[in-house]
Amino acid sequence: MIDDSLSILSVSRLSKRYAGGHCALDAVDLDVRKGEIFALLGPNGAGKTTLINIVCGIVTATEGQVSVAGFDISRDFRKARSMIGLVPQELFIEGFETVSATVAFSRGLFGLAPNPSRVEQILRDLSLWDKRNSPMMALSGGMKRRVMIAKALAHEPRILFLDEPTAGVDVDLRRDMWALVRGLRDNGVTIILTTHYIEEAEEMADRIGIINRGCIVLVEDKDRLMKRMGKRQLTIQLHRPLASLPAALSERGLTLTESGDALVYTFDSQRDRSGIADIFRSLADNGIDFGDLTTTESSLEEIFVSLVRAP
Amino acid sequence: MINYYGIRAIYTMEMARTWRTLMQSIASPVISTSLYFIVFGSAIGSRLMSIDGVGYGAFIVPGLIMLLLLTESISNASFGIYMPRYLGTIYEVLSAPVSVVEVVIGYVGAATTKSLILAALALLTAQFFVDYDIQHPIWMLTFLLLTAVSFSLFGFIIGIWADSFEKLQVIPMMIVMPLTFLGGTFYSISMLPPFWQTVTLFNPVVYLISGFRWSFYGVSDVSLAVSLAMTLMFLLVCLVIVAWIFKTGYRLKQ
Ligand SMILES: Nc1ncnc2c1ncn2[C@@H]1O[C@H](COP(=O)(O)OP(=O)(O)O)[C@@H](O)[C@H]1O
Ligand SMILES: [Mg+2]
Numbered sequence: 001m002i003d004d005s006l007s008i009l010s011v012s013r014l015s016k017r018y019a020g021g022h023c024a025l026d027a028v029d030l031d032v033r034k035g036e037i038f039a040l041l042g043p044n045g046a047g048k049t050t051l052i053n054i055v056c057g058i059v060t061a062t063e064g065q066v067s068v069a070g071f072d073i074s075r076d077f078r079k080a081r082s083m084i085g086l087v088p089q090e091l092f093i094e095g096f097e098t099v100s101a102t103v104a105f106s107r108g109l110f111g112l113a114p115n116p117s118r119v120e121q122i123l124r125d126l127s128l129w130d131k132r133n134s135p136m137m138a139l140s141g142g143m144k145r146r147v148m149i150a151k152a153l154a155h156e157p158r159i160l161f162l163d164e165p166t167a168g169v170d171v172d173l174r175r176d177m178w179a180l181v182r183g184l185r186d187n188g189v190t191i192i193l194t195t196h197y198i199e200e201a202e203e204m205a206d207r208i209g210i211i212n213r214g215c216i217v218l219v220e221d222k223d224r225l226m227k228r229m230g231k232r233q234l235t236i237q238l239h240r241p242l243a244s245l246p247a248a249l250s251e252r253g254l255t256l257t258e259s260g261d262a263l264v265y266t267f268d269s270q271r272d273r274s275g276i277a278d279i280f281r282s283l284a285d286n287g288i289d290f291g292d293l294t295t296t297e298s299s300l301e302e303i304f305v306s307l308v309r310a311p
Numbered sequence: 312m313i314n315y316y317g318i319r320a321i322y323t324m325e326m327a328r329t330w331r332t333l334m335q336s337i338a339s340p341v342i343s344t345s346l347y348f349i350v351f352g353s354a355i356g357s358r359l360m361s362i363d364g365v366g367y368g369a370f371i372v373p374g375l376i377m378l379l380l381l382t383e384s385i386s387n388a389s390f391g392i393y394m395p396r397y398l399g400t401i402y403e404v405l406s407a408p409v410s411v412v413e414v415v416i417g418y419v420g421a422a423t424t425k426s427l428i429l430a431a432l433a434l435l436t437a438q439f440f441v442d443y444d445i446q447h448p449i450w451m452l453t454f455l456l457l458t459a460v461s462f463s464l465f466g467f468i469i470g471i472w473a474d475s476f477e478k479l480q481v482i483p484m485m486i487v488m489p490l491t492f493l494g495g496t497f498y499s500i501s502m503l504p505p506f507w508q509t510v511t512l513f514n515p516v517v518y519l520i521s522g523f524r525w526s527f528y529g530v531s532d533v534s535l536a537v538s539l540a541m542t543l544m545f546l547l548v549c550l551v552i553v554a555w556i557f558k559t560g561y562r563l564k565q
Contacts, residue, residue: 057405060560078312092398093398105320107320108316
């Protein structure tokens with residue numbers, strides 16, 4: 001269990017049914033720790049945006065509670081929202097507004113006094129300073145997305161939500177964005193990003209939550225998940241089925257399949273492979289003939305697919 | 312606790328939109344007012360008798376200003392809140408630590424400011440065509456302000472209700488324009504047959520124009536108190552609807 005004092009976002013029994021009757025979230029519980037990068041991973045339509053939008057006050061929940069640093073998002077909405085910055089999935093812009101005006105607007109909207117040097121710093125960090133007087137419609141797609149990020153950072157949030165931040169984003173922006181995210185994390189900002197790219201979650205996150213059909217199916221430290229992912233399986237097809245596994249083989253960690261015609265060895269792909277040589281020696285010692293050898297790697301992708309497959 | 316900077320941010324952004332479109336914003340009231348005066352004030356009006364002792368050209372000034380104030384307040388405010396909904400930029404306001412009241416003050420305040428500026432321009436323009444005087448300037452400003460605020464609120468409601476550009480236009484065109492024309496902009500309702508006088512009393516715009524005209528010339532179709540009461544009532548109704556909209560998230564949140 002997570003120590004409550006470390007949890008900066010706490011979601012409990014959160015459900016959302018849209019007007020059409022579609023259940024986008026089904027009694028979701030989630031805790032995000034202060035200062036971590038949390039990736040919410042799930043296929044399209046899983047409910048990621050819905051979850052974020054409820055926390056940010058854009059969508060109203062059907063049931064359940066959300067608190068941000070202990071502040072309930074409806075009762076203490078001012079305190080809760082002041083801490084949150086949101087970069088939405090889509091580019092929402094007013095084309096005639098200039099870059100600096102729209103960033104200054106965001107800062108003011110969140111209740112902070114104007115601070116031109118702070119805004120300048122944000123624009124420079126995002127390579128937007130040269131474009132500060134351009135109207136938004138004159139910017140490229142990548143630049144517009146940078147502006148969305150600048151707007152979200154304008155009020156110096158303690159929690160930053162990035163909804164599908166790299167969907168359709170070029171390599172430069174992707175690299176800059178991750179550098180920025182790491183910088184923010186170093187300054188104690190909690191980052192919650194959604195993605196349907198596994199590599200992205202892998203690359204960035206400290207912890208990963210997997211969501212599917214409105215349910216959180218797994219939340220785990222990335223490293224632990226990676227260890228699972230690092231597992232390889234060697235399957236040894238036998239010429240003659242075995243009734244039972246010789247003790248010498250089970251000691252080495254082999255298991256017999258139910259049908260008895262194959263042996264399975266699960267091992268850590270990062271470690272050296274000396275174990276495998278021993279296994280073959282044991283097989284020979286026990287007079288076991290074998291045919292096909294196959295190895296499979298259980299990737300995060302696989303874990304993901306098995307978790308989210310329709311029941 | 313009031314998010315003062317939040318109100319200011321919304322207001323400033325809305326006013327920036329106004330300044331960006333300044334030329335067309337200014338041109339419209341100046342041109343339309345001039346046209347009304349050329350047609351109704353000078354051309355036709357010169358052949359008409361004075362009404363209640365006021366020359367026809369001067370008589371229509373308050374009504375024309377009201378016409379402009381109503382249409383501008385509604386269109387500025389409805390457009391002001393409809394556009395962010397349409398573009399999706401409303402997400403930011405919904406996610407910000409601003410209360411309903413603050414959002415309304417920002418948007419409605421900016422729409423009110425703009426329509427007051429335009430009304431002032433129209434009044435100046437009218438000066439070129441007719442002589443008019445303002446006997447009760449404080450009351451004149453009071454009616455101007457109350458009407459601009461009420462109808463900006465009304466426009467705000469339309470801008471939230473509308474889910475297409477057509478709907479944005481339909482109420483101003485189909486309801487507000489006719490009510491204003493029939494509400495005594497160009498005539499005194501005492502000139503109507505008794506039956507139509509009674510019907511006209513159901514038109515809320517009659518009270519606005521009547522009170523406003525009284526502040527100019529000291530003559531009115533209905534008493535000042537009734538005019539004021541009706542204006543305040545309209546303001547109250549709009550406030551209640553706006554409060555309900557934000558409480559329920561109607562058309563703003565899913
Ligand atoms: N405004 C809406 N009205 C009705 N259904 C919606 C609405 N927004 C999203 N949904 C549905 O809710 C589900 C979750 O959507 P969303 O949260 O956007 O998923 P994700 O961000 O994970 O792709 C989807 O099935 C989607 O069709
Ligand atoms: Mg989404």
